[in-house]
Amino acid sequence: MGRPLRWHMPDTIYFITNRTIEQRFWLKPSPDVNKILGSWLARAVQRYDIELFGVMFMSNHYHLIARAPNNNLSDFVGYFEGNVAKALNTLHERGGPLWARRFSAEPILDDDALVERLTYLLANPVQARLVARVQEWRGLNSYSVLVQRRILRYEVFRASDWHRAGQPHDRTRFMDEVELKHTPLPALANKNLLEQAADITRMIHAREEALKAERHVTGQRLIPMRVLDQQAPSSRPETPKQSPRPLCHTSCKERWKRFKEQWIGFVRAYRDAAAQYVDQLVDVAFPEGSFPPSRYPSPRFV
Helix, strand or coil: CCCCCCCCCCCCEEEEEEEEHHHCCCCCCCHHHHHHHHHHHHHHHHHHCCEEEEEEECCCEEEEEEECCCCCHHHHHHHHHHHHHHHHHHHHCCCCCCECCCCEEEEECCHHHHHHHHHHHHCHHHHCCCCCCHHHCCCCECHHHHCCCCCCEEEEECHHHHHHCCCCCCCHHHEEEEECCCCCCHHHCCCCHHHHHHHHHHHHHHHHHHHHHHHHHHCCCCCCHHHHHHCCCCCCCCCCCCCCCCCCECCCHHHHHHHHHHHHHHHHHHHHHHHHHHCCCCCCCCCCCCCCCCCCCCCCCC
């Protein structure tokens, strides 16, 4: 069954992904790009009170692990992606859409799956044969926060307040500093910061060694950094990846089956409600976690 609908619950942690249009390298790491991504993500996390567990930006896609306790996951990602698109378009002197599609958000159903997803996220550049170690990747990611215990802060300009004040020459009072805050994984929340860092380091090291052994068996080599440096942001992979998103992430087959049944029930309930809405019953109740249409006096038809 396809998944054309959105189903976001406030108590669920999601693995969020999106790619650039045509998978072009508009997110290619640089000080300017990293500042744009970090500052807007930090503002979005703060604005929507998001619990951010991990982030990794590659050259043409990103991964986030996050939870939205206020049931505003879609608003959070929309705010972040919209502002990043405008800022990167200005930086790259281009126009048009930046993202290929709407973001995907798959629920993570247990702690083991959550740890696996964080390991996958952080090791993404190693998996792609771009670097041998996670800490060598130049793109914005959570490794420096979770393992090296760095604090990522960004200076931001409150443009709206500046415009309302008449665009004064001195912008100093319209500058703020925002931190890209992370929330500890629930499975590690009972440990101190050093213990958390040690656990994550062990997970990442094991994954790096496994990928190293895999490269040795297959004969694949790392892509030289000079090749990456020479890539234009407007370029794209020779063989772009096209992979379907999973229904959910879990370490338990029975839990996966139960979620699939719940998803089928959700889709059925949504379609029943949508059919009633089309029949002009605009006050019909849509299932929890969905995004029903606006409540117009009567449905609008094109």
